[in-house]
Structures are given as C-alpha cells and as structure tokens.
Amino acid sequence: MVEVTLWGSLGRAAGGTNKLDIEAKDIRELFRKLAEQHPGLQPWIDRGIAVSIDGTIYRDTWSKQLPQDAEIFLLPRLAGG
Amino acid sequence: MAGVAVSTTINGDSVEYLCQPDETLLEVLRDRLGLTGAKEGCGTGDCGACSVILDGRLVCSCLVLGAEAEGRQVETVEGMAHGEQLHPLQQKFLEHAALQCGICTPGFLIAAKDLLAKNPSPTEEEIRFGLAGNLCRCTGYDKIVRAVQDAANMMRGA
Amino acid sequence: MNFDPRYSTRNFTAVGTRPIRPDGIDKVTGRARYGADFNMAGQLVGRILRSPHAHAKIKKIDTSKAEKLPGVKAVITAADLPDHTNGDAAMYDILDNCMARKKALYDGHAVAAVAAIDARTARQALKLIEVDYEVLAHVTDVDEAMKHGAPLINDAVFTEGLEEKPVKPSNVTKRSQFGHGDVHAGFGHADFVVERSFRTEQTHQGYIEPHACVASANADGTADLWVCTQGHFVYRQHCAQLLGMDASKLRVTSSEIGGGFGGKTHVWAEPVALALSRKAGRPVKLVMTRDEVFRASGPTSATSIDVRIGARKDGTITAAEATLRYSCGPYAGSWAEVGAMTSFACYRLENVKTVGYEVLVNRPKTAAYRAPSAPMAAFAVESAIDELAKMVGMDPVDFRIKNAAQEGTRSSYGPVYGPIGIGPTLEAVKNHPHMKAPLGKNQGRGMACGFWFNFGGQTCTDLNIGMDGSVSLAVGTIDVGGSRASLSLIAAEELGIAYEHVKAVVADTSSLGYNDMTDGSRGTFSTSMATISAARNAIRTLRERAAQMWDISVDDVAWEHGHAVARGEKHGNLGKLSLKEIAAASGTTGGPIAGHSELVADGAGVSFATHICDIEVDPETGATRVLRYTVVQDAGKAVHPTYVEGQYQGGAAQGIGWALNEEYIYGKDGRLQNAGFLDYRIPVCSDLPMIDTQILEIPNPNHPYGVRGVGETSIVPPLAAIANALSNAAGVRMTHIPMSPPRVLAALEAAREG
Numbered sequence: 006m007v008e009v010t011l012w013g014s015l016g017r018a019a020g021g022t023n024k025l026d027i028e029a030k031d032i033r034e035l036f037r038k039l040a041e042q043h044p045g046l047q048p049w050i051d052r053g054i055a056v057s058i059d060g061t062i063y064r065d066t067w068s069k070q071l072p073q074d075a076e077i078f079l080l081p082r083l084a085g086g
Numbered sequence: 087m088a089g090v091a092v093s094t095t096i097n098g099d100s101v102e103y104l105c106q107p108d109e110t111l112l113e114v115l116r117d118r119l120g121l122t123g124a125k126e127g128c129g130t131g132d133c134g135a136c137s138v139i140l141d142g143r144l145v146c147s148c149l150v151l152g153a154e155a156e157g158r159q160v161e162t163v164e165g166m167a168h169g170e171q172l173h174p175l176q177q178k179f180l181e182h183a184a185l186q187c188g189i190c191t192p193g194f195l196i197a198a199k200d201l202l203a204k205n206p207s208p209t210e211e212e213i214r215f216g217l218a219g220n221l222c223r224c225t226g227y228d229k230i231v232r233a234v235q236d237a238a239n240m241m242r243g244a
Numbered sequence: 245m246n247f248d249p250r251y252s253t254r255n256f257t258a259v260g261t262r263p264i265r266p267d268g269i270d271k272v273t274g275r276a277r278y279g280a281d282f283n284m285a286g287q288l289v290g291r292i293l294r295s296p297h298a299h300a301k302i303k304k305i306d307t308s309k310a311e312k313l314p315g316v317k318a319v320i321t322a323a324d325l326p327d328h329t330n331g332d333a334a335m336y337d338i339l340d341n342c343m344a345r346k347k348a349l350y351d352g353h354a355v356a357a358v359a360a361i362d363a364r365t366a367r368q369a370l371k372l373i374e375v376d377y378e379v380l381a382h383v384t385d386v387d388e389a390m391k392h393g394a395p396l397i398n399d400a401v402f403t404e405g406l407e408e409k410p411v412k413p414s415n416v417t418k419r420s421q422f423g424h425g426d427v428h429a430g431f432g433h434a435d436f437v438v439e440r441s442f443r444t445e446q447t448h449q450g451y452i453e454p455h456a457c458v459a460s461a462n463a464d465g466t467a468d469l470w471v472c473t474q475g476h477f478v479y480r481q482h483c484a485q486l487l488g489m490d491a492s493k494l495r496v497t498s499s500e501i502g503g504g505f506g507g508k509t510h511v512w513a514e515p516v517a518l519a520l521s522r523k524a525g526r527p528v529k530l531v532m533t534r535d536e537v538f539r540a541s542g543p544t545s546a547t548s549i550d551v552r553i554g555a556r557k558d559g560t561i562t563a564a565e566a567t568l569r570y571s572c573g574p575y576a577g578s579w580a581e582v583g584a585m586t587s588f589a590c591y592r593l594e595n596v597k598t599v600g601y602e603v604l605v606n607r608p609k610t611a612a613y614r615a616p617s618a619p620m621a622a623f624a625v626e627s628a629i630d631e632l633a634k635m636v637g638m639d640p641v642d643f644r645i646k647n648a649a650q651e652g653t654r655s656s657y658g659p660v661y662g663p664i665g666i667g668p669t670l671e672a673v674k675n676h677p678h679m680k681a682p683l684g685k686n687q688g689r690g691m692a693c694g695f696w697f698n699f700g701g702q703t704c705t706d707l708n709i710g711m712d713g714s715v716s717l718a719v720g721t722i723d724v725g726g727s728r729a730s731l732s733l734i735a736a737e738e739l740g741i742a743y744e745h746v747k748a749v750v751a752d753t754s755s756l757g758y759n760d761m762t763d764g765s766r767g768t769f770s771t772s773m774a775t776i777s778a779a780r781n782a783i784r785t786l787r788e789r790a791a792q793m794w795d796i797s798v799d800d801v802a803w804e805h806g807h808a809v810a811r812g813e814k815h816g817n818l819g820k821l822s823l824k825e826i827a828a829a830s831g832t833t834g835g836p837i838a839g840h841s842e843l844v845a846d847g848a849g850v851s852f853a854t855h856i857c858d859i860e861v862d863p864e865t866g867a868t869r870v871l872r873y874t875v876v877q878d879a880g881k882a883v884h885p886t887y888v889e890g891q892y893q894g895g896a897a898q899g900i901g902w903a904l905n906e907e908y909i910y911g912k913d914g915r916l917q918n919a920g921f922l923d924y925r926i927p928v929c930s931d932l933p934m935i936d937t938q939i940l941e942i943p944n945p946n947h948p949y950g951v952r953g954v955g956e957t958s959i960v961p962p963l964a965a966i967a968n969a970l971s972n973a974a975g976v977r978m979t980h981i982p983m984s985p986p987r988v989l990a991a992l993e994a995a996r997e998g
Contacts, residue, residue, distance in 0.1 A: 012658055013421035014405040057659035061946060065701060065844040078659040081420075083582055085699050085764025085956055086449075086506025086612035106364075122281040123274020125502070127452040128534040132921035135452055163274035176272040180264045183886040186725035186894060188271030189278055189453045189502025211930075218930040221921060223450050223503050224725060225890055226897030227929045 007071045009035065010078045015054070019043045032056050033067040035077075053082030094155040096121070097165025105152035112136045114152035115162060123163035123192045127221065134220030137193040138162050144200040146219075163192035166199065174237040175199060184233035186224035193220050198234045206242055210235070247777040247843060251943050251950045258737040259949060262886045265729035266747060267500070276500045279456025279472030280531045287458060288317055288359040290520050290530035291366040292513060293373050294540060295348030295355050298382035298606040298914025299395065302344060302375060305356055309372040315365035318524035319373070321356045325519055328488040337575035339486050341609045342515050348377065349397065349574035350606050351915040352539025354513075359520040359528045382606040382914040386571040387548050389415040389605045397574050397604040415604040417576040422584050422657050423597035430563025430595030434554025436635040442624040444963070444981040445907035446546040446571065449613045450898070450926045453502020454537045459517035460527035466493045467521070471514055474504040474722050475761020480753045482511040487518055497752040498722055505898070506612030507542040509763050538919035543908060544613040545570035545579045546605075549624040551587075559638045561647045563595040564588050564656075568621060572602050573609040579617045586960075587621035588656035589695035590666050590852065591629075592649045596656045606914055612763065614895060615696040615956035619902060619963050623981055626692035626964030631977065640968070641674045644693060644854075661850070665878030665942045666693060669854040672938055678856050678874045687860045687871065688973025694853045694960025698953030699764030700845030703771055704757040707735060707778040709786075709837040713824030715739065717778075718751040719771050720759030725894070725955070726887035727767045733883055734772045734949070738779035740806030741823055757842055765953025768883060769944075770845035776948050782839025789833040790821045847946025848953050853877035855896065855961040859969040866989030868904055868970060874936040880944040880952030892958045893935040899962025901927040907982050 009025045016023035020043065027042075029035035035056070040047045055064045057078040063069050064082055071077055089104035096119070105114050112129075115121040115138070124147055127133035131146040138147045139161035166173040175198050178184070185191045194217060201208060201216035208216060213234050214227070222230060270276040307319040322345040329335040339345075344353045356373050360366040381395035388394055394415055402410050405419035431437060457471035467489065473479045476498040484491040501508065517530040532541065552565045566587050570580035580600030588596050633643035648666045655661055673679065673691060683689060706718040717735050721727065728748040736743045760766070783803045790808030791798040796818075800811045808826060810818035830837050858872040875892040882888040905925045909917040918924045943950025967978045976991040 010658065013423070014419070017405065017407070060655075060659050060662040061847045061849070062659075062697065063846045064699065066846045069846070076660050080585070080658060081578060081581055083578070083585075083697060083699070083764075084509075084612060084616075085697070085766070086509070086614040086616045116281075121274070122277070125278065125453070126280065126531075127454070127502075128921050130534065130920055130922065133452055133534075163272075167273055172269075172272065179272050180268045183262075183265070183726065183890055185268070185271055186887070186890055187451075187453070187501055187503045188267070188276055189451075189500075191271050192274045195272060210934075214930040214932075218928045221452055221926060221928060223452055223505070223898070223926060224894045226893035226927075226935045227932055228893045228935045229886075229890060231929065231934070 007073060007075065007077050012080055015049055015079055018045045018049055029071055031067065031071060032063060032069050035071060055080045055082045090153045092153055092156045094158055094160060096160045097162060107153060109152045110148050111150040111152050111155055112147040115147060121162055121164055125189055125192065134197060135190050135193040137196040137220065139196060139200055144197055163195055166195060174240045175234065178233040178237040178240065182229045182233035182236065184225065184229040190220060190222045194222065194230060202238055202241060206238060208238060249773055249847065249946055249948060251945050251947055256737060258733045258743050259881065259883050260885065261733065262884060263729065263743050265726050266732060267723065267728055278453055278502050279499045282458050282470045282499060283529065284458055284460055284527040287527040287529050288361060288524055289363045289366045290357060290359045290517050290528040291370055292354045292516060292536070293356040293370045294536065295344065295353040296351065297348055297377055297379050298351050298384065299380040300348045300377040301380060302346060302348060302355060303378055304376040306374040307356060310358060310369040313365065313369050313372060315361040316358055316369045317361070317526060318359040318520050319356065319369065320519050320523055324523060325486065325515060328485060335485055338482060338510055341575065342512065350608050352536065352608060354516065354540065357516050357520055359524045384605050384607055384910045384914055386546050386569050386603050386605060389603050390569060390601065397606060401604065416601050417572065417604060418602045420581040420584055420600045421598065424654060425595030427563040427565045427595045427597045431554045433556065433562040435557045436632060437552065437554040438628045438632045438635065439552040440628055440979055442549045442551065442627065442979045444547045444620040444623060446543045446607065447613065447902050447906045448538055448542040448924065449505040449507035451503025451505060451507055454532040454534060455512050455541060456531040457514050457517050458527055458529045459514065459521045461518055461522040463525070465489065467518060469494060469496045469514060469518065470499060471496060472499045472501045472508060474501065474508040474724065474763055476722065477720060477753050477758045478761045479511055479514060483515050483518055486515045495752055495754040498750055501722055501724055504724055505614045506616060506763060509612055509761055512541050534921065535919045538924060539916050540608055542611050543608055545572065545610050545617065545620065547620040549620065551624045551628045553628050553632050555632050555636055557636065559636050559643055559646050561591060561593060564591070564593050566598045566625065568598065569601045569603055570617060571605045571607060571610065573607050574604055575609050577602055577610055579610055582617035583621040585657035586618040586695050587625050590649060590693045591647050591656065592653040593656055598656065614898060614959040618694065618696055618960045619899060622692065622694050622960045623963035623967065626961065627967050630968040630971065640691060641670060645670045645674070663942065664850060664852060665940060666852040668940055668942060669852055669876045669878060672876045672940060673854045673856055676856065676874060678872060683858060686863060686973055687858060688969045689856065689858050690965045690967065690969030690972060691854060691856045692961040692964035692968060694957050696851050696957040696960060698769065698848035698851050699766045700770045700848045701760035701766055703759055703774040703845050704842040705771060705774040705778045706756060707775065707782050707839040709782060709827050711827055711830060713745065713827040715741065715746045717746055717748040717775060718756055719748060720751055720756045721767045721771045722762040723750055724762050724767065725890060726884060727771065730768045730883040730887060731771055731775050734775045735779055738776050739783065739823060765955040766845070766848065769848050769947065769951050769953045772883065772949065772951055773845045773947060774841040774843055777841035777843055778839040780839070781841060782837060785837050785839070786823060786826050789826050789830060789837065792833045793821060793829055794818055849880065849944040849946060851878060851952055851957040853957045853961055855965045857965045857969050859966060859973055861970060861974045861988060863992060866985035866992060868983060868988060870900055870933055872933055874938070875958055876938045876940065877954065877957055878940040878942050878952065879954045880947065881941055881950040882939050883951060885939060888939055888954050889937045891954045892937045895956065895958025896935050896962055897927055897932060899959045900932065900966065903963045903966040903981060903983060905982050905984060
C-alpha cells in the first residue's frame with residue numbers, strides 16, 4: 006500500500022480528496038487502479054500525469070517501482086521550451 | 087516582366103545573371119546563384135542576417151536590388167575562406183563558440199570583416215556599436231564580441 | 245536492455261573540455277543548410293492568406309479567381325484539411341491553428357493557401373482569394389477577457405477545475421491550484437505583508453530563422469518533409485495525424501535550426517505545405533515572412549499576477565499567495581498552471597497557495613518559450629520578496645538564504661525536494677565580487693532567483709564503429725546550441741577514444757526510432773544518457789570480439805581507456821587491443837560493431853539559478869541600461885562548459901530584452917501594431933554588457949555523469965533582477981513588464997510629484 010497525494014485540481018476530480026491509499030507496485034499499476042477506483046480520473050491520466058517519487062519527477066517510466074515508504078505525489082505532466 | 091541582364095563580380099569571380107527588376111540581391115544570391123550563406127531573417131533590413139559587402143560598403147542584401155549589382159563588387163560569406171584556410175574571424179568564431187544556432191553567423195562575420203577593415207583596433211564599445219545592425223538571439227553577444235576582439239589581435243599581428 | 249542511470253563519481257578525460265563543434269565549419273563558411281536553404285526539382289512556392297481581423301466568422305471563401313491565375317497550381321482552405329483528429333482536442337486546436345475552420349481567431353490566422361510557380365504569382369493569387377468575413381467583437385487583454393460580458397472566443401468553453409461546474413461559458417478554460425498549509429493563519433503570524441499586482445506583456449521567442457519547410461507528397465501516399473524544427477519526430481506525428489497518413493510513410497529531415505526556444509515545438513505551416521504538395525502534385529517550399537512569424541507563430545502569454553507574502557520580524561516567511569492569469573491565445577492551454585507551480589518553488593514555505601487561470605484571448609496561440617510561464621511568475625514573486633526583505637530590514641540575499649528551499653523542504657508545487665541547488669547559488673552570489681563592486685549615480689544593483697523543472701523523455705541513439713575505428717553517432721534530438729559537440733564528448737568519454745574520432749549527426753525520422761523533441765532542457769541530458777547506454781552496449785561487443793581474437797572467455801576481457809585488456813594471470817602476456825584494432829578485424833569476427841539504445845530518460849532534476857545585475861537609469865528619458873550582469877547556475881556536470889556558458893548568457897539576454905523592451909502591442913482594432921524587428925526590439929550588441937557566468941556542478945543523482953539540463957532556467961531571473969536593480973537605483977517599484985522608457989519615466993515623474 007502506498008499513499009498518493011494528488012495536486013489540487015486532480016483531488017477535485019477524485020471526489021474532493023487529496024490523499025489516496027493504493028495497492029500498487031509501480032506507476033502503471035497505480036494509474037490502472039486510480040482509473041478503476043475513480044473513473045473521473047481517466048481523462049486526466051489520458052492527458053498526462055507525472056509522478057514524483059521522493060522529489061524526482063517521472064513522466065514516462067511507467068515501470069518505475071513505488072517504494073512503500075516513498076513520498077508519491079501526482080503532478081500535471083508538463084513540457085518545456 | 088522582362089529580366090534585367092546583370093554583369094557583376096562576386097567573391098572575385100565574374101558572374102552574369104538575369105533577374106526581375108524588383109528582385110532583391112538577396113533573392114538573386116540565394117535563389118539564382120545558390121549562394122545561401124546570406125540568410126533572410128526579416129526582409130526589411132532589421133536583422134543583418136543577409137549582410138554582404140558591396141564595393142567596400144556593408145549592406146543588407148535584402149534592401150539592394152539584384153539589378154543594382156551591375157558592374158560592382160559583391161563579397162559574401164562564401165568568399166571569406168581561402169581554400170582550407172579560414173579567415174581569422176571564422177577561426178575565432180569557432181574557437182570562442184561565438185555561435186549557437188548559427189543562422190546569424192554569416193551576417194556577423196561579414197559585418198565584423200567590414201568593421202575590422204575600417205578599424206583594425208576597435209574598442210569593445212566600437213565592436214558593439216559596429217555590430218549593432220546584426221541580431222543574434224542565442225548568445226547574448228558576449229562570445230561574439232570576444233571572438234572579434236581576438237581576431238582583431240590576430241590580424242594585427244599577422 | 246537494462247541500463248543503470250545512477251550517478252557514480254569518475255575522473256573525466258573528454259567531458260569538461262572545450263573542443264570545436266563538429267557542425268561549426270559549415271556554419272562559419274555559409275554551407276550549413278537551414279530550413280529555407282533546401283530546394284527540390286520542380287518545387288512550387290507556397291504562401292498563406294491570413295485574416296486581417298482579430299475575430300471573425302468565415303462565411304465563405306471563393307478561390308475560383310485565384311485558381312484561374314496562370315502559374316497557380318493549387319489553392320487550399322480548411323476543406324482540404326479534413327479533421328482526422330478523432331476527438332484529440334489538443335491536435336484539433338493545432339489543426340484549426342494551421343488553417344481556420346469556422347472562425348478566424350486572431351489577426352494573422354491562416355484562412356487559405358496557394359502554391360504557384362514563383363513568389364510573385366503566389367502573392368498575386370492571395371489577392372484574388374475572396375473571403376467573406378462577419379467581423380465579431382474581440383478581446384486581446386487578459387484581464388478584460390475574464391470580465392463578465394467579454395466577447396466569447398469559444399462558446400463551448402466551461403471553466404474546468406471549479407467547485408461547481410459553471411452554467412455559462414466563459415473565456416477561462418481552467419482553474420488550477422497548488423499549495424499546502426493554511427495561508428490565512430500564516431498571514432496572521434506576519435509582522436510585515438507585501439501585496440502587489442503585476443503585469444507582463446506578451447513576448448516572442450524571436451528566433452532569427454523564420455519557419456521554413458519543403459514538402460513533397462507523392463501519389464503513392466508517401467511524403468518527404470525538410471523542415472526547421474525542435475522535434476522532427478513530433479512533426480512527423482503531427483503531420484501524419486493531421487493529413488491522415490501512416491507516420492512511417494512520412495520521412496522528416498530536420499534542417500539546421502536557426503533558433504527555436506520553444507517556438508518550433510509544434511507544427512504551423514508544415515501540414516499546409518504537405519496539403520498543397522498533395523493537391524499540386526509537386527514539391528512545395530513554404531517560408532514564413534517575419535511579419536507572419538510575429539502575427540501567427542510563437543508568442544508567450546501576457547499575464548496579470550497578484551502576489552501577497554508575509555514575514556515575521558526575524559525574516560521568516562509565514563505565508564505566500566499568488567493568483568496568476570495567463571493568456572493562451574484562442575486555444576486552451578496550461579500556461580497559468582505551470583506559472584502557479586513554479587512561482588514559489590525557490591522557497592521553504594509552511595503556508596502557500598497559488599491559483600492559476602487559463603484565459604482565451606484573440607491573440608496567436610501561445611507557444612512554449614524557454615522555461616515557459618516561469619519568468620512572469622518569478623518577476624512578480626521575486627519583486628515582492630525584495631520589497632519584503634527591505635521592510636524586514638534584511639539584505640535581499642540573506643533574506644532569500646534564510647527562506648531558501650533545501651533538501652527535505654516541501655516544494656510549493658507539492659513534492660518534497662531531494663538535493664537541490666538554490667542554496668549554493670545564493671551562497672555563491674553572496675560571495676561574488678560583483679556584489680561588492682562600487683556603484684555610481686543613478687545606478688543600482690538587483691538580484692533574483694529562478695526555478696525550472698527540467699525534463700527527459702523518449703530517446704534513442706545509434707553508435708556505429710567503422711572499420712577504421714572512427715565512430716559515427718546518430719542522434720534523434722535536434723541540436724539547438726552545440727549538442728553534437730557535447731554528445732561526441734560523451735561518446736568519446738565512454739569509449740575511451742579521442743573526440744576527433746567521433747562524428748555526431750542528427751538522423752532523419754526513417755533512420756532512427758522515435759525521439760521526443762529538444763525541449764525542457766532535455767537535449768544533452770537525455771541523449772547523453774542514451775549515448776552512454778549505446779556506448780556500453782558497443783563495448784560489450786568490442787569485448788566479445790577481443791575475446792574471439794585472443795581465443796579467451798569474454799569474462800576475462802575488460803575495457804579500459806579505449807582498449808580491451810585481458811584479465812587474469814594466465815592471460816598476462818596478451819597485452820592490449822585498441823578499439824581501432826578490434827574494428828579493423830571486425831569483418832572476420834562477426835561483422836560490423838555497433839551499439840544501440842532506446843530508453844526513457846527520466847529524473848532530469850529541478851534547476852535553480854541566481855542572477856545579479858547592475859543598471860543605470862537615465863532620469864531624463866527613463867531609459868535603463870544594463871551595466872554588468874552575472875549568472876550563477878547549477879549544471880550538474882558541464883559537458884562542454886563553453887556551450888553551458890552560452891546557454892546561461894543567451895537566456896539572460898532574452899530575459900533582459902523581455903524586462904526592458906519586448907512586447908506585443910495591439911491596437912483597438914485587435915491588430916498587432918509591431919510585427920517586425922524594428923518595432924519589436926530585441927537586444928542588440930550595443931545594448932548589453934559582457935555576461936559573466938559561474939557554473940556550479942552539483943551532480944544529478946539520476947544521470948551516470950551527473951548531468952542536468954541547463955537550457956532554460958537562465959531566462960527566469962532577469963525580469964525581477966532588473967526590476968529590483970531599478971528600485972535600488974531610482975526608488976521606483978516597477979510592476980509592469982517591459983520596463984520601457986515611457987513606463988519608467990512615468991514612474992519617475994509620479995515619484996517626483998508624489
């Protein structure tokens with residue numbers, strides 16, 4: 006079980022909570038379970054969500070493991086110039 | 087429209103071409119003669135990327151008509167090196183990394199060549215004002231100014 | 245293939261040196277070929293007709309007269325670009341931006357295009373196209389567009405991110421919010437509070453090379469595109485999707501790029517050129533004029549930002565709050581969201597809240613510009629921080645050091661930071677000789693900090709070892725400022741050979757796997773990771789070949805300094821085999837030797853910079869001159885330090901232009917008034933001093949050599965650094981960017997009268 010923190014707007018889409026406990030070993034499983042438990046999040050996942058694991062932001066490495074005691078924070082998937 | 091027949095000298099070579107009366111020297115160089123070293127950044131004489139030397143005078147080739155080159159001497163970036171021997175400005179631009187994207191580089195090299203021909207020992211301020219007609223968006227000009235200073239030293243020593 | 249990207253310390257041989265770039269000689273001799281320098285046999289000239297109206301319904305387009313003009317080979321409108329986007333809203337916006345479908349949404353919006361035998365005929369043909377417009381009320385100002393009753397740009401837009409779904413459409417596409425703690429309580433603990441509103445005007449990336457391409461579509465459904473772009477694989481995807489083609493049938497070759505800075509990250513005219521070529525059955529060259537570049541490509545957001553920050557007497561910030569409104573042009577974006585995320589990222593804050601509003605206006609579609617959205621937010625926040633330091637009575641550097649984020653701090657955008665570089669840049673600035681240099685009359689010194697996320701992304705490289713032992717490195721990220729040099733250094737370092745024996749090229753889309761574009765400061769970070777991985781794969785093969793040549797086990801062969809070395813006592817007499825010797829024998833040991841890599845480079849790591857600047861203001865004219873400028877920034881590891889300095893200097897220069905001169909000026913008619921370099925004034929050589937740089941190297945734990953992105957952060961601090969310097973020089977707090985002479989003069993006169 007990992008605790009996942011959602012940024013403000015995503016929390017609203019998840020029904021007004023900004024913390025969720027999810028059983029997930031990696032980012033792929035996290036997104037799958039998020040969409041199952043909160044269908045409102047599917048469009049957000051499609052548009053792109055980045056996952057910060059202990060402060061390092063992952064945008065594309067969906068195989069990245071989620072350590073049990075890590076801080077997991079979801080952020081909008083951004084691009085640069 | 088009937089074309090205008092022009093005989094001119096480009097980088098020391100005699101060149102003849104036909105161009106339209108309203109065609110710019112930049113268009114002639116790039117589209118008719120295949121000399122694409124001069125670039126069009128604006129077409130209004132504001133960016134200097136199309137700089138050439140016409141009878142010893144620095145001009146924006148986008149503001150000169152192709153027909154006006156009749157009987158005159160045109161120097162472009164393609165004529166700066168002699169065989170494998172780069173012009174000192176070209177060499178110093180490489181050594182100082184005075185270019186990033188490089189689109190403005192031909193214009194800067196021509197403008198700097200003209201500047202050093204008229205003032206072989208320019209101060210930093212004279213270099214900055216001498217090159218103020220050429221826009222560079224990548225470098226902040228720092229390394230360009232240093233390259234020109236270094237090339238001037240090299241050319242005076244030669 | 246498993247690749248371990250973690251950093252480990254090593255002594256570098258090639259990395260950190262400053263050789264001449266491989267593409268340099270072509271660029272100083274005029275031989276380098278940019279977007280407009282390429283031609284095909286039988287090519288036509290393409291030109292685009294653009295709306296003169298800021299907002300108008302397109303009732304009818306009559307192209308019949310243009311089609312009859314001799315020499316015209318194709319005329320297209322939106323009808324020739326049917327919608328293949330399948331509900332992908334972002335791609336639909338790009339399609340509509342390439343060619344207006346129902347409404348022209350800004351001055352300069354494309355409405356039709358022609359391909360003709362020469363430029364003169366094409367220009368004539370544009371004049372013969374008759375467009376019947378119904379002109380609509382328009383709005384170009386970000387605050388005006390938010391007001392009740394403002395002209396609606398898209399009546400299907402209902403603001404996302406509100407507590408309750410709105411019942412009426414508006415120009416606000418999205419509200420986003422970040423932060424933690426309780427700002428209300430935090431302000432209750434403050435002894436001093438600064439509260440100010442700021443505005444920044446819209447700027448353009450200002451690349452000197454206009455958008456340019458040559459498109460050649462064939463009757464068999466294949467096509468070639470030569471184009472200046474920051475991402476040829478992305479352009480291939482966009483064009484293939486918009487034209488309903490298979491991506492693999494469209495080969496995109498990137499030219500040298502004459503500057504992009506974010507402005508060449510999505511397609512503009514390329515699908516139009518392909519559609520023209522398809523209709524005409526001939527290649528089409530399409531080059532934008534400078535006027536078109538300003539009116540229809542690029543720009544960044546115009547913003548309006550409110551900031552409130554409170555501190556205790558001892559200098560501890562107790563709460564910080566910002567509301568940020570960013571213009572997006574006529575299409576939805578996430579620009580304010582990024583501004584809201586970056587605004588307070590430099591600080592350790594118990595209570596912070598930022599809210600962003602994305603606002604539609606009748607201006608060109610907003611595009612990324614170097615650390616997109618961060619400079620405007622930093623201008624507002626760093627100006628307020630400086631003012632607050634003064635109220636508290638602390639030195640602005642000490643005040644920032646006291647409140648700087650550090651490892652373990654919860655960032656204002658959410659996660660807790662790992663090791664970061666804001667503290668070291670501030671300490672370096674505090675101790676920099678620039679801070680102690682004397683100042684004269686009307687002169688002032690300012691400093692400011694800046695933050696940017698860096699990104700990685702999908703990347704692949706091919707590293708081929710020739711029979712003579714020289715190495716060709718094919719990469720898929722566009723070289724915008726010297727990355728072929730830095731990537732050659734990386735390959736040389738990993739293989740243990742000389743830089744001169746590596747030649748890096750940017751491969752076309754048919755020669756290499758997909759690569760994300762060069763954005764987010766990712767070019768050298770990501771592709772160096774893929775290059776190291778490819779080189780390690782090649783080394784494995786080199787070791788195997790050496791083992792064959794020696795007839796020993798590969799486990800007994802190590803790779804050291806460009807040589808295979810036999811390990812173990814029984815192989816003591818074998819000496820070494822150089823890469824060159826192994827390559828020469830490759831024909832009989834199994835054929836060509838290569839290393840490939842396909843990976844996702846994540847973990848780029850955030851970036852911080854602190855800048856110092858001295859300015860002098862002319863009290864008679866309000867003109868501000870930058871006298872001295874210093875950039876301090878963390879590079880992780882500077883692969884080619886000269887080009888790292890170049891990134892720092894170039895970003896600072898763009899920030900200085902933004903701060904002092906550059907702005908889009910719209911008339912009451914909604915038309916852009918200054919679409920040229922004469923009136924949109926970017927800094928020239930005589931405007932600037934030398935720009936000093938100090939590179940800090942705090943290794944990135946997520947890259948084998950410790951590399952971080954360096955390209956973008958340096959544009960973030962200059963706006964506030966100059967505003968703070970102006971405040972110190974003349975006692976006026978400028979809240980509107982650019983701080984052009986009329987605005988500064990008005991502020992000086994108000995201060996004199998006040």
